[in-house]
Amino acid sequence: MKARLFPLSLLLICILLPAVSSAAPGLNALTTTPNADGSQTYSLSIQILFLMTALTLLPGALLMMTSFARIVIVLAILRQALGTQNTPSNQIMVGLALFLTLFIMMPVFQQVYDQGVQPYMEEQITASQALEQASVPMREFMLGQTRESDLALFARIGRFEEFETPENVPFTVLLPAFATSELKTGFQIGFLIFIPFLVIDLVVASVLMSMGMMMLSPLIISLPFKIMLFVLIDGWALLFGTLASSFLV
Numbered sequence: 001m002k003a004r005l006f007p008l009s010l011l012l013i014c015i016l017l018p019a020v021s022s023a024a025p026g027l028n029a030l031t032t033t034p035n036a037d038g039s040q041t042y043s044l045s046i047q048i049l050f051l052m053t054a055l056t057l058l059p060g061a062l063l064m065m066t067s068f069a070r071i072v073i074v075l076a077i078l079r080q081a082l083g084t085q086n087t088p089s090n091q092i093m094v095g096l097a098l099f100l101t102l103f104i105m106m107p108v109f110q111q112v113y114d115q116g117v118q119p120y121m122e123e124q125i126t127a128s129q130a131l132e133q134a135s136v137p138m139r140e141f142m143l144g145q146t147r148e149s150d151l152a153l154f155a156r157i158g159r160f161e162e163f164e165t166p167e168n169v170p171f172t173v174l175l176p177a178f179a180t181s182e183l184k185t186g187f188q189i190g191f192l193i194f195i196p197f198l199v200i201d202l203v204v205a206s207v208l209m210s211m212g213m214m215m216l217s218p219l220i221i222s223l224p225f226k227i228m229l230f231v232l233i234d235g236w237a238l239l240f241g242t243l244a245s246s247f248l249v
Contacts, residue, residue: 139174142174
């Protein structure tokens with residue numbers, strides 16, 4: 001397979017190389033325009049380069065700056081509590097977490113677009129101003145979900161002074177504090193979900209032990225009861241509703 005792909009890749013390079021070489025000179029992309037306040041505005045090509053570089057950090061931002069981490073942790077603990085092993089699969093769990101994250105974060109994303117992206121596209125503000133204005137809704141969301149103890153922890157580690165207002169908290173402190181708080185909250189919710197299923201496992205194991213059926217695995221007997229309990233109480237709706245409401249400030 002690799003032997004077939006190599007000639008095809010070489011052919012594509014030979015076709016695209018003349019087009020790239022005949023394009024506009026790349027030196028124009030390095031031009032900057034000085035502003036009246038002393039700052040500089042970069043050309044569009046450099047801005048696109050910076051944007052493409054920033055897109056490489058998008059998966060990390062999606063994991064650590066949104067509700068994605070908490071949802072994935074809870075879903076993973078739920079699957080472990082049910083004892084269904086690989087059902088639902090990892091792809092389904094990630095898909096559920098992704099779309100639920102989009103549902104929860106949509107108001108924040110809308111504010112980011114209205115305050116930062118749209119004015120920048122209409123050339124009303126500069127790129128730095130757009131970045132600053134777009135970070136405000138994300139900062140408010142992350143501060144609303146972050147514990148003060150976690151903020152104090154990373155501020156002490158980073159040797160920062162006490163912050164007078166939430167706006168003074170730098171992102172270098174807010175990001176790890178928010179991630180730590182999300183891990184704590186996710187495991188707390190997962191613990192509360194795990195308890196009822198653990199009780200079912202204990203009851204089934206005790207009944208099997210009293211009947212002398214020690215060679216029979218309790219998981220085989222308890223699995224249908226746990227699934228039935230989860231379905232009867234409409235567990236998926238309760239779980240998603242609880243996760244969504246846990247982000248309401």
